[in-house]
Amino acid sequence: xxxGSSGSLRSPSARxxxxxxxxxxxxxxxxxxxxxxxxxxxxARAFGxxxxxxxxxxxxxxxxxxxxxxxxxxxxxxxPVGDWKSLLRTYPGAVVHLTMYGIPLEKVxxxxxxxxxxxxxxxxxxxxxxxxxxxxxxxAVGHQPHSEVAAVAVTLERLLGLPxxxxxxxxxxxxxxxxxxxxxxxRGGRR
Amino acid sequence: xxxGSSGSLRSPSARxxxxxxxxxxxxxxxxxxxxxxxxxxxxARAFGxxxxxxxxxxxxxxxxxxxxxxxxxxxxxxxPVGDWKSLLRTYPGAVVHLTMYGIPLEKVxxxxxxxxxxxxxxxxxxxxxxxxxxxxxxxAVGHQPHSEVAAVAVTLERLLGLPxxxxxxxxxxxxxxxxxxxxxxxRGGRR
Numbered sequence: 001x002x003x004g005s006s007g008s009l010r011s012p013s014a015r016x017x018x019x020x021x022x023x024x025x026x027x028x029x030x031x032x033x034x035x036x037x038x039x040x041x042x043x044a045r046a047f048g049x050x051x052x053x054x055x056x057x058x059x060x061x062x063x064x065x066x067x068x069x070x071x072x073x074x075x076x077x078x079x080p081v082g083d084w085k086s087l088l089r090t091y092p093g094a095v096v097h098l099t100m101y102g103i104p105l106e107k108v109x110x111x112x113x114x115x116x117x118x119x120x121x122x123x124x125x126x127x128x129x130x131x132x133x134x135x136x137x138x139x140a141v142g143h144q145p146h147s148e149v150a151a152v153a154v155t156l157e158r159l160l161g162l163p164x165x166x167x168x169x170x171x172x173x174x175x176x177x178x179x180x181x182x183x184x185x186x187r188g189g190r191r
Numbered sequence: 192x193x194x195g196s197s198g199s200l201r202s203p204s205a206r207x208x209x210x211x212x213x214x215x216x217x218x219x220x221x222x223x224x225x226x227x228x229x230x231x232x233x234x235a236r237a238f239g240x241x242x243x244x245x246x247x248x249x250x251x252x253x254x255x256x257x258x259x260x261x262x263x264x265x266x267x268x269x270x271p272v273g274d275w276k277s278l279l280r281t282y283p284g285a286v287v288h289l290t291m292y293g294i295p296l297e298k299v300x301x302x303x304x305x306x307x308x309x310x311x312x313x314x315x316x317x318x319x320x321x322x323x324x325x326x327x328x329x330x331a332v333g334h335q336p337h338s339e340v341a342a343v344a345v346t347l348e349r350l351l352g353l354p355x356x357x358x359x360x361x362x363x364x365x366x367x368x369x370x371x372x373x374x375x376x377x378r379g380g381r382r
Contacts, residue, residue: 036226039338046337047345073333100374101366106353124265142354143366144263146237146344147230153341154238154348162297162345163333175292175334180323182292 018160019118024053026084027124034061039149041065045076055081073171078122093117098151100183102138109158120155121150136184209351210309214343215244218273218315227251230340232248236267238347239354246272265361284308285327291340293329300349311346313339
């Protein structure tokens, strides 16, 4: 069941080469918002980003996400970043700052989709003003206050499409879509 | 500029009648995760839900969201819910539980779009098993662990489209999309 439909669910990727996307989260506060940044990382991973750079670094958070990738598959990792400005300068692709003050995502999507590498940058409550200057695009996912988790997820979904279920063998454990209840197949979850 | 483009950004709504969507967040822990539930509420509001039912109730959170709606426009509110099972029973539309174990969103979207009213339900870490039974649909926004914030945002975006900028007069204060920096027009933010 899952195998039969997973191809079509990922149909956008079959039509054209998709950009490789990474996320940079700046302004993380290790003591205060581990859960929120964890959700940013999990959303980045689930919707197809290759990695999440994190400033300032947070080893515990990185370990939690590594454990998720270990169980649920894929090579996604949280990469510690001491100097985010240096990362922006050297990144070999377009830097896209997600901010409600930016230009509409709908408008800029066709241009973003042409890049081979994209870095989506999300800040916390207080974003350093330089970020607006150092980014190639400042892009609004809606023009209302909401959430960096939502901004990352929706942007990735619009760029890469909705991720379908995995096929057998693609991850140590995987979900088999179910109308009621939970079906997990694989290590620790076989039913 | 904002007025000229906002119509086309909301183009999906011009083509067919869209469902009226509400969100129900169950398993909120007022002491522990006010920020995460705040992000669920803000994402629900920004991506076009009419209201968010919250169980258990959290007056402080509801007040914070009311203040956002007061400034940034729209009638979105957080509605306290003591008995969520009763809400599910009496809701005059389809109940859609968002869970990574469910059937793919891509697959069920055409059916959801035909309802006049939808209630999107998201749980916390531990979801009561009855939720799977009492929901008309159990729907997966990707089949990986991520975030209720992302699940709500992506589902709303797929159902209703990306929200464009507001027109003059639509809210006390509104953002004028900008390639660099911040432009807010209206009470307290005029520039």
